[in-house]
Amino acid sequence: MQEIYLIGESMISALGSSLEIHQEKITQNSSGLQIHSLGISETELPLGLLNWALLENDFQALKLNETYSRFEKLMVLAAQQAVAKAGIDPSSPNCIFIISTTKGNIELLDPKHPLHDQSSRIHLWSSAQQISRYFNNPNEPMVISNACVSGVMALNWGAELLRMKKYETAIVIGGDIISHFVLSGFQSFKSLSAKACKPFDRERDGLSLGEASACIVFSRTQLADIALLAGASHNDANHISGPSRTAEGMYYAVKDAISYAEIDLNQIDSISAHGTATPYNDEMEAIGLQRLGLQNVPTHSLKGFWGHTLGAAGIIESAALAWSMRVNALLPTCGFKELGVSVPIEISDTISYKPIHYALKLASGFSGINSALIFKKS
Amino acid sequence: MDHYITAFGRINSTQASRNGKRFWSNQEGLKLADSLKAIYKILGMNYLKFFKMDEMSKLGVLGAEILLKDLNLTYQAHEIGILMLTSESSLFTDQKYFETISDSQNYFPSPSLFVYTLPNIVMGEIAIKNNLKGENICFVQDQFKSHLLFDYANYLLTRGSQKALLLAFIDVTKNDYECFMILIENNIKNNFGSFTSSRIEELYCNE
Numbered sequence: 001m002q003e004i005y006l007i008g009e010s011m012i013s014a015l016g017s018s019l020e021i022h023q024e025k026i027t028q029n030s031s032g033l034q035i036h037s038l039g040i041s042e043t044e045l046p047l048g049l050l051n052w053a054l055l056e057n058d059f060q061a062l063k064l065n066e067t068y069s070r071f072e073k074l075m076v077l078a079a080q081q082a083v084a085k086a087g088i089d090p091s092s093p094n095c096i097f098i099i100s101t102t103k104g105n106i107e108l109l110d111p112k113h114p115l116h117d118q119s120s121r122i123h124l125w126s127s128a129q130q131i132s133r134y135f136n137n138p139n140e141p142m143v144i145s146n147a148c149v150s151g152v153m154a155l156n157w158g159a160e161l162l163r164m165k166k167y168e169t170a171i172v173i174g175g176d177i178i179s180h181f182v183l184s185g186f187q188s189f190k191s192l193s194a195k196a197c198k199p200f201d202r203e204r205d206g207l208s209l210g211e212a213s214a215c216i217v218f219s220r221t222q223l224a225d226i227a228l229l230a231g232a233s234h235n236d237a238n239h240i241s242g243p244s245r246t247a248e249g250m251y252y253a254v255k256d257a258i259s260y261a262e263i264d265l266n267q268i269d270s271i272s273a274h275g276t277a278t279p280y281n282d283e284m285e286a287i288g289l290q291r292l293g294l295q296n297v298p299t300h301s302l303k304g305f306w307g308h309t310l311g312a313a314g315i316i317e318s319a320a321l322a323w324s325m326r327v328n329a330l331l332p333t334c335g336f337k338e339l340g341v342s343v344p345i346e347i348s349d350t351i352s353y354k355p356i357h358y359a360l361k362l363a364s365g366f367s368g369i370n371s372a373l374i375f376k377k378s
Numbered sequence: 379m380d381h382y383i384t385a386f387g388r389i390n391s392t393q394a395s396r397n398g399k400r401f402w403s404n405q406e407g408l409k410l411a412d413s414l415k416a417i418y419k420i421l422g423m424n425y426l427k428f429f430k431m432d433e434m435s436k437l438g439v440l441g442a443e444i445l446l447k448d449l450n451l452t453y454q455a456h457e458i459g460i461l462m463l464t465s466e467s468s469l470f471t472d473q474k475y476f477e478t479i480s481d482s483q484n485y486f487p488s489p490s491l492f493v494y495t496l497p498n499i500v501m502g503e504i505a506i507k508n509n510l511k512g513e514n515i516c517f518v519q520d521q522f523k524s525h526l527l528f529d530y531a532n533y534l535l536t537r538g539s540q541k542a543l544l545l546a547f548i549d550v551t552k553n554d555y556e557c558f559m560i561l562i563e564n565n566i567k568n569n570f571g572s573f574t575s576s577r578i579e580e581l582y583c584n585e
Contacts (some may be wrong), residue, residue: 102496109476124467124518142526143518145467146498153515160533181472184479185492232539234456235514237505241493249511252456256539366493367502369514 001260003227003376004159007169008086008217009319010078013306014048014210017055017077023323025305027351029332032306033196033208038183046196047178048210048307050074068130069105069115074213075131075175082215083135088169088222090135096167097132097141099124100154100174101311104145106181131173139167148274148365149233150174151314152373155216156231162220169220174315175213182310183209189241197277197308199301199333200286200347202340204277210307214316226322229263229374232256236368243280247288249370250362254292261374263358268297268374270330270359272321275301276308277335281364286341294360298348304334314363318373325356325377381535381573386560386581387444389417389437396444397570398584410555414440421447430490431503432471434550438462438500439507441557442544446508449561457541459512460501461530462548467497467518470550500548512540522547522558522582528575531562535573545578558582 011018014032015025025032033046052070055077062080064073079097083090090097101124108115108122120126128141144154151174158170176182186192186209193206218228234252236244244250258265271294273285282301289295302317309316324331330348339347361373387396391410394402394417402420404413414436418428421443428436451458471494478486493499498516505511513534517526527545534540547558560581562573571577 106472109473110480122469123465123520125465125520129520140519144515145496145518146514146516147496157515157530161529164529164533166529180479181476181495184487185475185489185495188487188492189489233513233515235460235502235505235511237455237509237511240499240502240506241489252511260537260539365498366496367498367514368505369498369502 001230001262002163003229004162005219005222005224006216006226006228006322007219007222007224008082009322010081010215011316011319012050012074012078012214013212013309013316014050015306017058022320026320026331029334029350031196031304031334045192046208048208049178050211066114069108069121071105071175071177072127072130074177075173076134078175078213078215079171079173082217083171086217088217090137090171093138094168095137096139096161096170097137098154098158098170098172099128099131099141099143100150100172100315102145102147102150102176103179103182107179146365146369147367148310148313149363149369149371150311152231152361152363152371153233155228155315155318156373158218159228162218170218171215172218172315173213173215174312176310176312177211178209191278193277196335197303198335199275199277199303200282200339200341201336202338204279204282204340207276207278207303208307210309212306212309212312212316214312214319216315216319225377226325227376227378229376230257230260231371231373232260233369233371236370238368240368241366243284243364245284247284247291249368250285250288250364251291253370253372254360257372257374263374265293267358268294268360269356270324271297271299272317272359272361273299273301274362274364275303277303283341285362286343286345289345290343295343295345298330298346300331300333300348302331318361321359321361321375325359325375328353328356330354381562381564382566382568383570383573383577384561384563384566384568385445385449386570387441389441389557391554394444425507432494434468434471434548435494435500435503437550437555437557438546438548439503441546441559442504442508445544445559445561451542453541455509455511457512458510459534459540460504460510460514460544460546461527462501462546463517463519463523463527464497464548465518465520466549466551468495470552471495524579524582525575528578535562
């Protein structure tokens with residue numbers, strides 16, 4: 001499979017709004033989750049909220065005025081940072097924008113929202129057009145909204161479009177913000193932990209929500225050290241809001257991704273799990289890793305740093321994985337102390353260093369979908 | 379390897395059809411919920427989970443039933459995928475859910491409604507009903523795009539992991555609804571044509 005190069009990344013989360021601050025905090029194993037009380041119920045919850053007041057300076061520097069929603073401002077900022085690093089022209093007809101989000105501008109449903117009357121902008125495709133128009137890109141942006149695997153699938157499709165030689169570069173942006181809508185829904189599901197989430201831990205009892213945006217710029221021709229080789233997804237056909245107990249979909253997603261990457265499972269050096277810290281998700285991933293014979297490969301989840309960031313998750317976690325490959329680091333699983341899944345897997349609890357050539361990114365989501373990506377360092 | 383369109387179907391506010399043949403007409407001017415029930419009955423379905431779904435999922439499950447009902451697909455479960463495109467996403471259900479949380483005096487968020495505030499859930503429902511464990515993707519674009527569905531399907535079929543794909547365009551709004559589906563298979567020739575972008579467009583526009 002043709003290698004598609006990662007030539008620029010950005011990460012904006014509860015940890016901060018630069019790559020450097022993310023690298024520093026991850027190295028220190030320092031969480032961005034903090035207790036907040038939000039929403040009608042005003043329950044105190046650990047959340048990965050962005051520092052919107054601070055971000056406002058960045059938005060103003062980019063002349064993002066009030067005709068942009070805060071979701072759109074965040075997506076533009078993430079794209080701008082990654083594009084600047086990549087040094088590409090985002091207005092080129094050979095460049096495509098791909099947007100990954102679950103709820104986009106859902107806040108606009110509220111009649112009190114200043115942009116409520118901009119009726120089309122509640123549509124994900126319309127909001128995506130607002131974002132790509134900022135960069136004067138002439139192509140229609142593509143939107144992938146596939147629950148929590150959106151980001152991973154958007155990366156895979158972005159790379160594939162370049163392999164098909166439809167474009168030279170792809171700007172893949174993922175994002176979701178915490179709204180009353182999303183927060184109340186996860187609360188109603190009783191899937192939120194009262195404490196900062198503890199992926200794969202014995203005491204894990206739910207996820208922590210976070211808001212974030214992240215961007216990865218791909219190139220077909222501009223060489224870089226990290227490349228995306230292949231990806232795949234499979235549905236469990238089991239339950240719309242819970243994973244398969246046998247990790248059915250995840251197993252096939254990894255098998256397919258490995259086969260299309262033309263490598264062997266035993267070449268994987270590092271795994272970035274979905275690791276939401278719900279009892280069922282982490283158990284499923286552990287079972288899947290064992291079925292695949294990957295139980296001894298160092299595995300981390302980054303949800304303890306910034307929470308589950310939904311449409312941003314696959315992209316921000318892949319951006320962190322790419323950095324970890326460059327510096328040969330096995331990333332820590334913030335919040336993890338003692339293994340709490342039924343099969344022995346290798347969860348890394350502190351940062352350590354080892355040569356990394358190939359890495360696997362996992363994601364799973366509502367509807368029973370599971371996705372996998374394979375990255376390579378040359 | 380050649381791929382062919384082996385079935386197609388449509389449901390909208392005036393009719394339901396399979397392979398271009400109408401099997402239900404909305405002569406009584408039924409609204410969405412009643413139309414869905416009427417089509418469910420005509421298809422002879424007996425699937426209790428159906429009644430727990432939101433309208434978008436019901437519409438998609440009925441669309442898939444129209445195509446798959448009398449077919450005996452011999453592929454393995456993980457070789458059959460679903461690709462979908464929607465322009466409305468789940469906004470019809472999002473609005474309903476929003477109404478359950480917008481008033482502090484009347485605050486009843488329900489997990490069984492919230493789960494349907496994702497557009498890809500309909501693929502999960504179709505997957506469960508028909509035991510389809512292949513690839514899934516959900517695009518949200520401003521209108522039907524045959525070339526996008528074709529490009530993604532072609533990518534999956536060419537690399538070989540998927541032997542059959544269900545391609546769906548599903549939209550529900552307050553006043554209208556539409557579901558258009560086609561089934562693509564590996565090397566099964568029949569009268570509905572080769573799998574090309576222009577053939578998808580033709581089938582979508584012609585009915």
